[in-house]
Amino acid sequence: GEDVEQSLFLSVREGDSSVINCTYTDSSSTYLYWYKQEPGAGLQLLTYIFSNMDMKQDQRLTVLLNKKDKHLSLRIADTQTGDSAIYFCAETRGTASKLTFGTGTRLQVTL
């Protein structure tokens, strides 16, 4: 079945870049997403990438996709304290498929 893995924790200093990694096993994934969850809140869609792309940039966010290695990463430039949250990657196969979530990475931003 599908499996999506993330490292559990990342700590960075304010102003540095953060890189959150994700690996998945389903080679038929067509859409990959990054969601942010702040404490006690729902998930906020940050960005997405199609499987036929290898990079997407959106302001401070850069998504890199290595389809051969089934590796997805999210880079946050100039990380701020407000970026502290749990970040989930997720993949889906198509218009009718459910999302499969990663385990989540807790990002801690220190001063």
Add this chain to the structure above:
Amino acid sequence: GAVVSQHPSWVICKSGTSVKIECRSLDFQATTMFWYRQFPKQSLMLMATSNEGSKATYEQGVEKDKFLINHASLTLSTLTVTSAHPEDSSFYICSARGFVGTGEPGNTIYFGEGSWLTVV
């Protein structure tokens, strides 16, 4: 702004009673909605997939008679936890698949703010 709204955000109920949580898509029609449960410091666990006008599809291990899901319209799905017990206390999150016209894929899934259920 939010595109999926959940209500209530917090609810406390007595053991043995039932509680209903609503999930509404705002400004878009959601033919499919999903209900998740999240335990502290864990990822989301999909409970069921709800399609408008048809019965929900439950994930393995989820009791359909305990977690009643109704998706009566294209903008509203409800989750009713029947005969709630303390072990049902959790964070419940809904999501809706739809197109809100901001350039994202048409099957993008948007999440509600979540509902904290405490059963005492």
